[in-house]
Amino acid sequence: xxxxxxxxxxxxxxxxxxxxxxxxxxxxxxxxxxxxxxxxxxxxxxxxxxxxxxxxxxxxxxxxxxxxxxxxxxxxxxxxxxxxxxxxxxxxxxxxxxxxxxxxxxxxxxxxxxx
Amino acid sequence: xxxxxxxxxxxxxxxxxxxxxxxxxxxxxxxxxxxxxxxxxxxxxxxxxxxxxxxxxxxxxxxxxxxxxxxxxxxxxxxxxxxxxxxxxxxxxxxxxxxxxxxxxxxxx
Numbered sequence: 754x755x756x757x758x759x760x761x762x763x764x765x766x767x768x769x770x771x772x773x774x775x776x777x778x779x780x781x782x783x784x785x786x787x788x789x790x791x792x793x794x795x796x797x798x799x800x801x802x803x804x805x806x807x808x809x810x811x812x813x814x815x816x817x818x819x820x821x822x823x824x825x826x827x828x829x830x831x832x833x834x835x836x837x838x839x840x841x842x843x844x845x846x847x848x849x850x851x852x853x854x855x856x857x858x859x860x861x862x863x864x865x866x867x868x
Numbered sequence: 869x870x871x872x873x874x875x876x877x878x879x880x881x882x883x884x885x886x887x888x889x890x891x892x893x894x895x896x897x898x899x900x901x902x903x904x905x906x907x908x909x910x911x912x913x914x915x916x917x918x919x920x921x922x923x924x925x926x927x928x929x930x931x932x933x934x935x936x937x938x939x940x941x942x943x944x945x946x947x948x949x950x951x952x953x954x955x956x957x958x959x960x961x962x963x964x965x966x967x968x969x970x971x972x973x974x975x976x977x
Contacts (some may be wrong), residue, residue, distance in 0.1 A: 782963050795955060795967035796912065809963045843911055847962060855900050855959035859911040 756780070757860035759844050768834060774843030774863045776827040784808075785827040786857065788843040789817060796843055800847045802827060803849070834867045841865075871895055874956055874968030882976055885946045889971045891956030892938040898966075900959035902933055903941045905952040906970065912955055916941070946975045 757778045766772050776785065784803045787790050788796035800819040801809040807819065816838075827844055828859040845857040873892045881887050901918035916923060918930040918939050930943040939956055956968040 797971055798965060801963040803962060841909075841911075849962050855962045855965070856902060856914055856917055857957075857965075858914060862911050864909075 757844055757846055757858050759842075759863055760761075760828040761863055762861065763866075765868060766831065767868055768832075768835065768836070770829035771830070771832045773831065774829040774842055774844075774865075776829075777825055777862075778846040779825055780846065780848065780858070781824075782846035782848045782858075783824065783856055784849050784855075785821065786829065786845040786847070787817075787829050788845065788859075789844055790841045790862075799831075800817050831865075834865075836867050839865055839867045863867075870893055871966040872956060872958055872968040875971055876969055878972040878974050880974045881946055883946055883948060885975075886942065886944045887973065888943075889941045889944055889954055889956075889973075890938050891940070891968050892936075893966070894937065894956050895948070895958065895960060896934075896937065897960055898958040899961070901930075901939050901955040902959070903928075903930055903939075904955040904957060906955055907952050915954070938941060943973075946973075948975050948977060951975045 760775045787799040790796040799813045802821040805821045816833050820828040841862045844860040844864045847857045880916045903915040904912035905915050906912040916930045918932045922931045931940045953970040953972045955970045958966040
């Protein structure tokens, strides 16, 4: 089963709100990722967790705050976002150990609109 | 120069046609290679990992040419349901990936 789940599917929030996106996988994958995708563009990497430790933060503004409570869960906390942050937010996981090497499995995404 | 170059298309082909996409890359340290398909407003789905020996899955064949630094995806006997955007992805390490801009395929009846 190569399933990554994300909640909520859609989120509309004001610029002063605080909200969280959630991601879960039960495949035993040891790396989890947050991506941001704008229309007609490829996904852009935001954060990477490996063995529950933050491995990389691609110069993402501090209004985005990741959290990895355990090996199956990944959260993205949002605060004081801007309208240009409206996008599809994708979570992905990777087993880190497979013939293909670093293959990623994406969740369905959260479509975020900031008003 | 971009790390990954991919023809954006669109490729408009009739059902039953054979279509090929290429993706060139500049980073020779690339360790792993993938093709993903992405339907409109959906997430990317892993289509195939690309191995040095090439690999085939039904109507889909992926090839890697390290000497010329490109990967390819061949789709035979195109179906309407193959219409999507195809993304090539290069993995340098587990936390460094380069995505192509995607090639849009439209299969028409």
